[in-house]
Amino acid sequence: MQDTLNILFVGDVVGKPGMEVLRHLLPGLLLKFRIDFCLVNGENVDGGKGISPKLFEEMRTLGVDVVTGGNHSLYRDKILPVMEESPSLLRPFNYPSGTPGYGSGVFDLKLRDRVAVLNLQGRAFMPLTDCPFQTGREEMKRLSTYTKTVLVDFHAEATAEKMAFARYVDGLCSAVIGTHTHVQTADEMILPGGTAYMTDVGMTGAHSGVIGLDTENAIHRFLYVRHGKQATLAKEDLRLSAVLLEIETQTGRTLRIERLQLSP
Ligand SMILES: [Fe+2]
Ligand SMILES: [Fe+2]
Structure with missing residues (x-):
């Protein structure tokens, strides 16, 4: 087992601009920071809503170990069978039982290291789900019998x-x-018990509009309740938003957290 693991967590990849920046930057980052495990939130990668089987495969080819999700995870019908089959494509754990897919997983790395990932969804200003606090804490205890990370x-x-x-x-x-939220916060910290925290890792995609949507369309939505003719995405100011973690494998404590925002 290694003493420490380097983890890269990349925030919501939005549409074609998001994939473009991921293709450009991810392989280099994995090498530069000697990343042992990479997770990416992919709930918006297919045109801003959902994920397709093809884009999931491409993310895996780029070196992503696990793709996590959120309120848009189940938007595309085609992804549902993939979600049932692929433990490395997660949707939030606290969805009602019977929802397709997995909300957590334990993943084997080289040298007998293991990493567990748990995806949860909040309930404030979000669609109704089971309680993330109670179900999340119970699942976390189960996962930690396999690995401290x-x-x-x-x-x-x-x-x-x-x-x-x-x-x-x-x-x-x-x-x-x-x-x-797609906006990176500057509040990364390590809590007293050793858990790293950051309110939002931010978005990977075009930052010239409003959280990934193009400006005109986003304003239209607030003025008239619905999207314009077509929900189009912003195109300029490409950035990858991520966080780097160094984790002690014996204890599972995070030793270092660093926020990243990079342009191609
Ligand atoms: Fe998102
Ligand atoms: Fe979301």
Whole structure:
């Protein structure tokens, strides 16, 4: 077993611009930071909503170990059979039983190391789901019987919900990293019990519009309740948003957390 693991967590990849920046930057980052395990949130990769089997495969080919999701994970019908078959494509764990797919997994690495990933969805200003706090904590305890390195993608709108959850599970997992708002926060920290926390890792895609949508379309949505003729994505100012974690394998504690935002 290695003493420490280097983890790269990349935030919501949005549409074609997001894939373009991922293709450009990810392989180099995996080498530069000697990444042992990479997870990417892919709930918006297919035109801004959902994920296709082809794009999931491409992410895996680029070196992504696990693709996590959120409220858009189940948007495309074609992905449902893949979700049933592929433990490395996760949707939030706290969906009602009977929902296709997996919400958590344990993954074997080289040298007998293992990493567990748990995907959760918040309930404040989000569609109704089971309680992420209670179900999440129980699942985390189960996962930690396989490995001390347990990573959480907490997909939620409200800062306080994400922060409260991280403090609730401090010491039971290695990191609680937020996704969904598409805006990177500058609050990365390691809590007293050794759990790393960051409210939102941010978006991978075009930053020239409004959280990935093109400006005109986003304004239209607020003025008239619905999207314009076609929900189009922003195209300029490409950036990859991510966080780097160094985790002690014996204890599962995070030793170092570093926020990244890079342009091709
Ligand atoms: Fe998203
Ligand atoms: Fe989302």
